[in-house]
Amino acid sequence: MSIKGIQDYYEERFSHCYGCGRLNEKGLQIKTNWEGDETVTRFTPRPYHTALPGFVYGGLIASLIDCHGTGSSTLAYAKANNITLEGSNAPRFVTGSLKVEYKKPTPLGPELEIRGKIREVKGKKVIVEASLSAEDKICATGEIISILVPENFGQIK
């Protein structure tokens, strides 16, 4: 079986996210995986993901960094805790905080590459630094702090 990304290992109930859920038919369905010590997601924006003409809108860039961050957190947490990913046993993270710096306009058209560096895995918290590039030029950088979803999620109101 060809594994496309960490998102393929989430439980069904955690697979509906607009950004990264494999079961959200209208969503972005990003896939995140290790490449060496970094995590990587690639995504080609659609023509309507416009900001000003010719450029990608900032909300998509934030969304990609956000969901890349939660996926990267799962990868890092699994590695740090010696969890062998199989079936749908991937621990699920949600974002606690997100920062994005828009360095230059991101051209709309080329595939975007989001790369992550794991800064910290501490208990149930993971910090990921990310960069987003188009045609090998960094257009945005970001940081996300993510938190492991509690076991009883869905019972909290």
Added chain:
Amino acid sequence: MSIKGIQDYYEERFSHCYGCGRLNEKGLQIKTNWEGDETVTRFTPRPYHTALPGFVYGGLIASLIDCHGTGSSTLAYAKANNITLEGSNAPRFVTGSLKVEYKKPTPLGPELEIRGKIREVKGKKVIVEASLSAEDKICATGEIISILVPENFGQIK
């Protein structure tokens, strides 16, 4: 004529943003306006804007705060510079940096209210603090720093 938001005053070329462009048929088409000293945007997420089941995905929250911030920046800049908005003369801002703190899961279903406070208008830069609420409970807060789009935008490569 009923004016729905500052986004109705952008030039045609600045009205295609996925988050706030009135001409982006697939986009969110948010509308931002003053309510007293604060700026307000209201938006009801669609069913597919899911994160974990029952909650709004973080990328949409970031997008709403982002585009609410650029709209608020235009409103604040126009006020500070005594610009009377008419036709399509609204100055256009883009995001330089975005921070979002996810305080609690945002329920999917109710209308969301994003409120902005103008922290600073300095030259071509505006800083806006934002909060996002569902059913009068704050679910996320954020800050955006936005920059006035240069006159020659589109000629820069």
